[in-house]
Amino acid sequence: MAWNLRFRRKRDLPDGLWLKCLGCGQMVFAKQVEERNQVCPECNFHFRISAGERIRITVDEGTFEELYEDLEPVDYLDFTDRKSYRQRIDEEQAKTGLKDACIIGTASIGGHKTVFGVTDSNFMMGSMGAVVGEKVTLAAEEAVSRRLPLVLFSGSGGGARMQEGVISLSQMAKTAAAIARLHDARVPYISILTNPTMGGVAASWAALGDILIAEPKALIGFAGPRTIKLTLGIDLPDDFQSAEFLLSHGFMDMIVGRQNMKEELTRLLALLAPATHE
Amino acid sequence: MNNGNLDFEKPIMELERRILELESKTQERHTDLLALNQMRETLQNLTAEIFSKLSAWERVQVARHPERPQTIDYLGMVFDDFLELHGDRCFKDDPAIKAGLARLGERTVVVIGQHKGKDTRARLAANYGMPNPEGYRKALRVMRFAEKMRYPVISLIDTPGAFPGIGAEERGQFSAIASNLMEMARLRTPLIGVILAEGGSGGALGVAVVDRLLMLENAWFSVISPEGCAAILFKSNEKEKIAVAAEALKLTAVDLIGLNIVDEVISEPLGGAHRDPQQMAEMLKRALVKHMKELETVETDELLARRYNKWRSIGTLSQDTLVAGDNRGRQTGEDARREDTEGG
Numbered sequence: 001m002a003w004n005l006r007f008r009r010k011r012d013l014p015d016g017l018w019l020k021c022l023g024c025g026q027m028v029f030a031k032q033v034e035e036r037n038q039v040c041p042e043c044n045f046h047f048r049i050s051a052g053e054r055i056r057i058t059v060d061e062g063t064f065e066e067l068y069e070d071l072e073p074v075d076y077l078d079f080t081d082r083k084s085y086r087q088r089i090d091e092e093q094a095k096t097g098l099k100d101a102c103i104i105g106t107a108s109i110g111g112h113k114t115v116f117g118v119t120d121s122n123f124m125m126g127s128m129g130a131v132v133g134e135k136v137t138l139a140a141e142e143a144v145s146r147r148l149p150l151v152l153f154s155g156s157g158g159g160a161r162m163q164e165g166v167i168s169l170s171q172m173a174k175t176a177a178a179i180a181r182l183h184d185a186r187v188p189y190i191s192i193l194t195n196p197t198m199g200g201v202a203a204s205w206a207a208l209g210d211i212l213i214a215e216p217k218a219l220i221g222f223a224g225p226r227t228i229k230l231t232l233g234i235d236l237p238d239d240f241q242s243a244e245f246l247l248s249h250g251f252m253d254m255i256v257g258r259q260n261m262k263e264e265l266t267r268l269l270a271l272l273a274p275a276t277h278e
Numbered sequence: 279m280n281n282g283n284l285d286f287e288k289p290i291m292e293l294e295r296r297i298l299e300l301e302s303k304t305q306e307r308h309t310d311l312l313a314l315n316q317m318r319e320t321l322q323n324l325t326a327e328i329f330s331k332l333s334a335w336e337r338v339q340v341a342r343h344p345e346r347p348q349t350i351d352y353l354g355m356v357f358d359d360f361l362e363l364h365g366d367r368c369f370k371d372d373p374a375i376k377a378g379l380a381r382l383g384e385r386t387v388v389v390i391g392q393h394k395g396k397d398t399r400a401r402l403a404a405n406y407g408m409p410n411p412e413g414y415r416k417a418l419r420v421m422r423f424a425e426k427m428r429y430p431v432i433s434l435i436d437t438p439g440a441f442p443g444i445g446a447e448e449r450g451q452f453s454a455i456a457s458n459l460m461e462m463a464r465l466r467t468p469l470i471g472v473i474l475a476e477g478g479s480g481g482a483l484g485v486a487v488v489d490r491l492l493m494l495e496n497a498w499f500s501v502i503s504p505e506g507c508a509a510i511l512f513k514s515n516e517k518e519k520i521a522v523a524a525e526a527l528k529l530t531a532v533d534l535i536g537l538n539i540v541d542e543v544i545s546e547p548l549g550g551a552h553r554d555p556q557q558m559a560e561m562l563k564r565a566l567v568k569h570m571k572e573l574e575t576v577e578t579d580e581l582l583a584r585r586y587n588k589w590r591s592i593g594t595l596s597q598d599t600l601v602a603g604d605n606r607g608r609q610t611g612e613d614a615r616r617e618d619t620e621g622g
């Protein structure tokens with residue numbers, strides 16, 4: 001399968017290399033971080049991972065079948081800033097091996113079949129343009145027509161993608177409308193928010209799961225911390241917009257570490273299973 | 279009208295001043311009246327000329343004109359007997375979003391209106407029109423009342439964006455906006471939105487998932503403000519770069535009709551809405567009544583199917599995926615036309 005070739009390749013980390021942890025600032029053994037699914041052995045910091053890596057560590061081996069893989073970005077606005085959007089897309093595609101920031105498919109987790117999706121924050125910060133919006137919408141529609149639970153991992157520092165202007169913005173409404181139909185059809189939706197999930201992605205489909213799970217210390221919110229700091233001219237609390245902050249303010253159901261994610265999803269899907277077999 | 283004139287308005291203001299001067303001096307002499315008439319005609323032509331070729335950035339400035347009519351003006355001029363309702367029933371009353379019952383023509387409607395405030399004090403009180411989560415929650419609970427009573431909802435949109443604040447994040451700005459998007463998509467009553475001036479990103483969209491989205495001629499609607507876009511993409515706050523960003527974002531009413539986001543552009547009086555608020559209000563009212571009457575003839579399931587298609591069809595990328603999902607066979611002529619122009 002094509003996705004195997006594309007995603008199996010792990011981050012290139014030469015043996016014996018040390019890595020500076022972005023969480024605790026300590027030098028940690030790269031190999032050890034990788035063995036723990038890119039989690040710091042010292043402080044439990046969760047490094048960002050690619051969509052391919054996410055699929056590999058989350059779903060049952062060999063069960064992922066990609067859907068809508070041909071969707072490619074369209075330059076609706078003929079947008080150019082310092083470089084053209086076209087050129088940006090080409091560069092991001094070459095860098096990541098992805099067509100855009102989202103991969104959707106069907107997959108089993110602990111034996112439970114799902115419609116499964118991931119956004120990849122390596123591709124233009126995981127921002128949502130028409131491809132991400134369309135794929136998430138199609139995933140929701142697919143989950144309804146197959147009556148399978150929807151499981152989506154979001155990771156987007158960019159929110160709605162500026163280069164597609166109001167087309168991106170409208171994807172918030174489009175995906176939210178599709179999720180509304182999914183709820184009306186009584187199909188469960190588990191949304192896992194990873195570091196970072198901000199702006200238009202947080203404020204649309206990522207927020208609308210029946211169950212909301214965050215990865216530890218993930219940055220989650222609407223306005224970026226820099227924007228808030230600039231607007232208010234004050235320092236922000238240390239844990240501001242962290243997963244833990246959101247849990248304590250009542251906006252997350254749980255925080256689940258990457259090591260336990262598959263196990264917890266399996267438990268959840270088992271509990272949800274009867275509702276999908278009506 | 280001497281406050282906050284825009285640069286490109288200056289020739290208009292200058293000519294107006296001269297007309298006023300002559301008017302005060304004139305002794306009803308034939309030659310004076312003739313000269314006056316000529317100057318008035320020149321003024322018309324000059325204004326038409328200037329406003330016919332405004333750049334995107336200039337339109338943004340018209341939208342932000344300090345004397346541009348706002349939600350509170352239209353509440354009085356377009357609607358009868360607006361009765362304000364307060365509070366989100368959870369935390370507090372957000373002054374940046376007004377909500378209430380009113381009459382539009384013969385009908386009782388629910389009005390949601392983003393509110394900026396006129397002078398410094400009012401602006402401060404209204405948080406410069408930047409809603410907090412409780413504003414979106416108030417809007418939603420009043421819209422639910424509209425659904426119960428089958429009242430049409432009229433949403434007046436005018437915000438630079440949702441408020442980026444500590445409290446706003448603590449109370450789940452992302453969650454409040456997302457909920458509105460989802461609930462508006464399935465609210466079982468007609469929804470009409472009008473972008474009056476500024477349609478700032480998710481903060482505007484949070485009250486804009488409607489059946490018909492209208493827009494005043496000089497309003498803007500965008501994923502980000504021109505300033506924000508210039509700051510991120512050009513690392514610049516220079517006027518020239520902001521103007522380039524405004525152009526690139528395709529945020530004007532004409533652009534958005536072309537992109538099938540907006541359903542109708544409402545023309546503004548010559549020189550912008552602030553030159554004749556009363557006339558603007560009349561035109562707005564006519565458009566709202568027309569759309570309300572059209573929507574009221576549509577059966578609710580059909581209304582919701584069309585609303586879904588309206589938003590579903592934006593950014594579908596290719597013909598192959600246009601009819602995906604369960605929308606097959608539900609498309610109206612309008613939707614089909616929309617599709618023809620998309621994906622390229």
Ligand SMILES: [Zn+2]
Nearest residue numbers: 021024040043
């Ligand atoms: Zn660490």
